[in-house]
Amino acid sequence: MERKDAPLLGIESSCDETAAAILAADGTILAERVLSQIADHAAFGGVVPEIAARAHLAALNALVRDALHEAGLCFADLGAIAATAGPGLIGGLLVGTGYAKGAAIAAGLPYLAINHLEAHALTARLPGLAATQPAFPYLLLLLSGGHSQCVAVEGVGRYRLLGTSLDDAVGEAFDKSAKVLGLPYPGGPALEALAREGDATAIALPRPLLRREGCDFSFSGLKTAVAQAVAAAPPGALARPLAANIAASFQAAVTDILADRLTHALALLPGANAIVVAGGVAANTAIRAHLGAVAAAHDLPLIAPPQRLCTDNAVMVAWAGLERRAHGLLDDLAAPCRPRWPLAELAR
Ligand code: KG4
Numbered sequence: 001m002e003r004k005d006a007p008l009l010g011i012e013s014s015c016d017e018t019a020a021a022i023l024a025a026d027g028t029i030l031a032e033r034v035l036s037q038i039a040d041h042a043a044f045g046g047v048v049p050e051i052a053a054r055a056h057l058a059a060l061n062a063l064v065r066d067a068l069h070e071a072g073l074c075f076a077d078l079g080a081i082a083a084t085a086g087p088g089l090i091g092g093l094l095v096g097t098g099y100a101k102g103a104a105i106a107a108g109l110p111y112l113a114i115n116h117l118e119a120h121a122l123t124a125r126l127p128g129l130a131a132t133q134p135a136f137p138y139l140l141l142l143l144s145g146g147h148s149q150c151v152a153v154e155g156v157g158r159y160r161l162l163g164t165s166l167d168d169a170v171g172e173a174f175d176k177s178a179k180v181l182g183l184p185y186p187g188g189p190a191l192e193a194l195a196r197e198g199d200a201t202a203i204a205l206p207r208p209l210l211r212r213e214g215c216d217f218s219f220s221g222l223k224t225a226v227a228q229a230v231a232a233a234p235p236g237a238l239a240r241p242l243a244a245n246i247a248a249s250f251q252a253a254v255t256d257i258l259a260d261r262l263t264h265a266l267a268l269l270p271g272a273n274a275i276v277v278a279g280g281v282a283a284n285t286a287i288r289a290h291l292g293a294v295a296a297a298h299d300l301p302l303i304a305p306p307q308r309l310c311t312d313n314a315v316m317v318a319w320a321g322l323e324r325r326a327h328g329l330l331d332d333l334a335a336p337c338r339p340r341w342p343l344a345e346l347a348r
Pocket residue numbers: 015143144145146147170171172174175186187188189192279280281282283284285310311312
């Protein structure tokens with residue numbers, strides 16, 4: 001039975017984090033759990049889909065039970081169950097949505113199939129996260145391992161794509177550049193840490209599409225330039241000071257590109273009430289600081305969720321579930337998983 005005042009369970013399993021969270025109907029976080037699979041994939045230098053799916057399957061039930069225990073609830077106390085249904089790796093999506101549907105049937109609860117990108121997009125509206133909850137429309141800069149997008153967030157389920165990556169996503173550029181620098185997977189946080197030791201002006205790197213019309217992104221040329229800078233280094237192990245200079249120069253190039261694209265995106269959404277950054281790369285301190293300056297120059301607040309809510313988590317899935325439930329947007333148990341699921345296709 002649907003009870004709109006009851007808490008909602010959210011499940012995330014689209015990539016390499018297994019996560020569960022329980023939010024009260026007003027958005028208060030009652031419990032949150034994230035289990036990273038980094039150790040399972042590290043030896044392969046990236047996420048292995050089959051290993052990810054099996055790890056989700058092994059971990060999910062205990063994780064949900066833990067979250068329920070922490071919240072002092074059982075399934076019968078919930079009002080709905082939401083799970084990421086895409087985009088992402090099909091094996092993990094099937095594990096998470098299959099679990100959610102099974103629990104929904106057993107407990108007689110409604111089910112919500114959540115778009116992972118919408119979950120990132122709406123996180124900034126989580127009560128208490130920003131000084132004031134951003135009103136629609138706002139500009140979303142989605143910066144993750146699979147996506148770089150400028151999105152006009154016009155309402156729950158209403159998204160307009162203003163610009164997107166023409167080649168590699170920004171997180172992918174971080175991960176691939178980190179790999180050629182010999183850093184461990186996942187590369188983004190490791191590269192950020194190394195960049196702190198380096199000189200951002202040491203290596204001249206390209207800034208593709210800078211000052212170009214619109215707000216599309218391109219990072220593959222920058223990634224190639226990093227590989228060339230590493231290849232030009234003296235033979236043998238890359239000296240740490242040089243690696244740090246390359247990392248710092250790469251991060252500065254990315255930051256310049258993002259600031260430029262953000263400025264162009266704002267021109268396409270003159271009524272924006274706020275700028276929101278989301279996705280794993282939004283956890284990067286240097287990038288957050290730089291984008292904050294751009295926002296201030298436009299007299300707009302920059303809302304960047306705390307780092308644990310930028311990278312993949314289930315709080316964002318549960319929150320998107322609450323927002324959708326408030327609009328009566330429940331899903332049928334026959335709702336499929338969608339490995340590819342662009343935000344624009346959520347239009348209602
Ligand atoms: O949103 P997310 O957790 O998963 C996807 O939906 O893709 O983003 C993961 C991406 C990875 O590419 C990772 O290297 C990057 O976010 N990332 C970072 C940082 N933390 C995570 N990139 C730069 N700096 C960071 N501190």
